[in-house]
Structures are given as C-alpha cells and as structure tokens.
Amino acid sequence: MKKILVTGGAGFLGANLCKKLVQQGHDVLCVDNFFTGSKENIAELIGQKYFDLMRHDVTFPLYVEVDEIYNLACPASPVHYQYDPVQTTKTSVHGAINMLGLAKRVHAKILQASTSEVYGDPEVHPQSETYWGRVNPIGIRSCYDEGKRCAETLFFDYWRQHKTKIKVARIFNTYGPLMHPNDGRVVSNFIVQAIQGNPITIYGDGTQTRSFCYVSDLIDGLIALMNTPEEVTGPINLGNPVEFTMLELAELVIRMTGSVSQIIFQKLPEDDPKQRKPNIDLASKHLNWQPKIHLEEGLQETINYFRKVLLK
Ligand code: NAD
C-alpha cells in the first residue's frame, strides 16, 4: 500500500484517478480547492478508511508525508482557466514549485499532468514529444499553455538539479463521466445541449480537429507512467490518436442521443488550435499502453452519465 497524494483530486480526471487508486488498495490523499472540482465527484470515497480529503490551494506550501504525487490541480477548460488567468498561471507555476519542493523533501515520485496545449496551434501533425510547439506567449490561452510549459521546465530542472523522480504526461483531450455539466469543453457541451434539446454550439466552421480519449484509458496511462522505471521521465503523450472534426463530433452526438437539436455556428475563440492528434509511439514503447475505448463506446457511457446527472 502506497501513500499517494492527488492534487486536483476532486476534478474530472482527479476523481476518476482517486477512485482507481483506492480500488487498487492505496492510501489516497485528495487535495483540492474546489475551484472546478466538487465533493460530489468523490462522495463515495469520503468516509472510507484509506481516503482523506483536504481543502487546500496548491499555490500555498503543503507539508504531508507521501510516496507518490499526481499533480493535477489546474482548471482545464478554456472558460474556467480564462476566468482568473493570473490564478491559473500561479496554480501551474507556484503549484509545481510547492509540489516539487514537497517531492524533494520526502523523496516522493511526482507526476505532472501536462497537456497537448504545450504544442499550441501546431504546424507539425500529428504531434510527437520532440516537437517544441507553437504557442502565443501573450494571448488568452497563454496563462494555461505557458503555465504548463513553465511547470514542465521546473520538473526537468528539479530532476537535473535535485535528482527528483519525475514523470511528465502530456494529456490530449479526454472526456467521460464526472465531467461537470457546465465544464465548457466540447464533449460535455455537445452532450448536455443535445440531451436538453438546445442548439449545439460549434465555434468557427467546425473543421478544426481534436482526438478524444476516454477517461478510463487515460487513467490507466497515468498509473502506468507513474510505475515506470526511474529513467523514464517523459514527457510522454497520452491520448487517443483517432482524429475528428468538431462537426463530425456534433453529428455523432446528435445521432447517438436521438436529439432534435440544431447545429449553430458561433465565433471561433482567439488562438483556438486548428488540429490536434497525438503520436503515441513513446507511450506504446515505455508503457505498453494504447487506448482501448472507441469514441462511440465512450460517448455512450458519457451520455448515460449526463442523463443521470441532469435528471437530479
Ligand atoms: P478539472 O477542472 O475538472 O479539474 C481540476 C481540479 O483542480 C479541480 O478539482 C479544481 O478544483 C482543482 N484546482 C484548480 N486550481 C487549484 C488550486 N490552485 N489548488 C488546488 N486545487 C485546484 O480538469 P481535469 O480535466 O480533471 O484536468 C486535470 C488536470 O489534467 C489539469 O491539470 C489539466 O490541465 C490536465 N489536463 C486535462 C486534460 C483533459 O482533457 N481532461 C487535457 C490535458 C491536461
């Protein structure tokens, strides 16, 4: 049994991760300030013997004793990370410094939830880990993109300078149960709109692409990365390499929900990446990992989840 800290543990990925780690028999400490996460997400864990919940903001120091740290704290949806952009950068940068300082003090292994956003609006397609990216340093997405890039820098400097045991995962668009209905990201928006019979909002002309990974696959990838030998630091892409346009996604969601919703086109947000698709050769080589759940199967689970949540 390992003592494992999950920051951002009450969020979408964090709550799914906490559940899996408790299931595997570990002693899990979930730390969250509930900015986008909620106690509801981890309700079934609260009160269990090997689960603790602490309300805490990672931009402040944290003194606990653990063996492993999954650093997930950070709003991930553009709507939420742009709501208080200064806090978003602080969360990524000060949060990384504090969690690395903690890992260094207690000799814990630490995994960073980085993102495909470090590639920005990429001109290399699909994106491999060797690509340095094309990120606007002063745009509305920069608080998130540059915050995450700086966090990666800190991870690699703690590794070089202090021999801290690091793992960096570059996560591509992931969806599934425990996303908040008002999360604002595309999969949850489309499903909630379709179920409620509201217009499906496509930003731009819908030809931009993303590659969607189901949450159970992603969580397996994160845990596999944490369990690699010490020399495997990453960065390693984790995502599903099957690429869709937003128009295809909208049509699929309408068909699968049997919705009467119409598609409407709205303004494309500034700096919205035109294409995104991971090259997952490294994950396949080092983690023997690849996604198992096809989009339709994952969407069905997610639609079932949102139907239940919206009924409440
Ligand atoms: P989410 O918004 O559902 O979860 C983030 C969690 O972090 C929330 O519970 C929030 O309350 C918490 N949090 C935010 N700021 C905090 C702070 N200062 N101190 C403590 N807790 C804080 O998002 P998610 O999709 O679960 O993403 C989790 C992590 O994975 C994020 O770091 C995100 O950047 C990364 N990621 C996610 C995706 C994806 O598609 N889901 C893709 C790339 C990267």
Ligand code: UDP
């Ligand atoms: N820190 C923390 N928990 C710990 C150890 C450190 O939150 O258990 C924070 C501490 O506030 C510090 C940061 O992590 O500012 C970086 O720690 P480090 O030891 O790398 O640097 P220093 O203490 O010299 O600033």
Ligand code: UDP
């Ligand atoms: N998007 C959309 N309608 C929505 C929400 C998002 O068309 O209601 C688009 C968005 O412009 C982007 C893609 O879907 O091109 C993915 O957006 P999301 O916010 O999910 O993630 P990210 O842009 O960070 O990949």
